[in-house]
Amino acid sequence: MSSTANGIERHLATGETYQTALDGLHEAVFVKDLAHRWVACNDAFCNLFGATREKIIGYSDPDFFPPAEAQEFWRGDDIIFETRQPFVQDEQMTLSSGQTVHISTRKYPRFDPAGNLIGLVGIIIDYTEIHKRREQADQLLLALEERQHTIEQQRQLIEQVSVPVIQVWEHILLLPLIGTVDDNRAVRVIESSLEAIARTGAEVLVDRYHGRADGGHGGCGPPGPDDPGGAVAGVP
Incomplete structure (x- = not known):
């Protein structure tokens, strides 16, 4: 488990006031129970969703996302619940504004003091800008290849x-x-x-x-x- 996840889990396990610690993180962080419901999240997560914490806690993915996306998010949750091992999931997320963002979600199992699995902790990295630049680079490369192909065709025609x-x-x-x-x-x-x-x-x-x-x-x-x-x- 990463140092960030360890810190989150430590606050959750000891019953300390962890909301301030969560809100101090730049990454969007959430905590789910075994029913896929959000039981905690930080300000960055609320900002990403465009919703207040009160409208998120107690709800789940189908309340915010299209069915296909919600099913994919739950699939990642179920992998955590079945394997009890960390899992990284690269996904597309459609926000309430209609914008689609590209995210990488790192999920970690959450246990109670007795070692029983009680949910998961998730950390979201938004790499939309990186994805856009990668697509632009791919388009530029394709344009260069097409231009080179055209030049070669013209050369053959001239010959x-x-x-x-x-x-x-x-x-x-x-x-x-x-x-x-x-x-x-x-x-x-x-x-x-x-x-x-x-x-x-x-x-x-x-x-x-x-x-x-x-x-x-x-x-x-x-x-x-x-x-x-x-x-x-x-x-x-």
């Missing part, structure tokens, strides 16, 4: 457009190229040409090239005397 192979007649393909043909683009030219030939069954590939080839002249074959910017290649 495809940069090496167009057009079927201009039956068994005749035209390969119009503009710009610089470096080693990487030359490889794509060959790959695109072979794919188009295999797909169409072309027998002739006409190269129309306007630009500069790094380390060589333009075209897929030697330029002809009447057409310095292009070549006609037979496909075996």
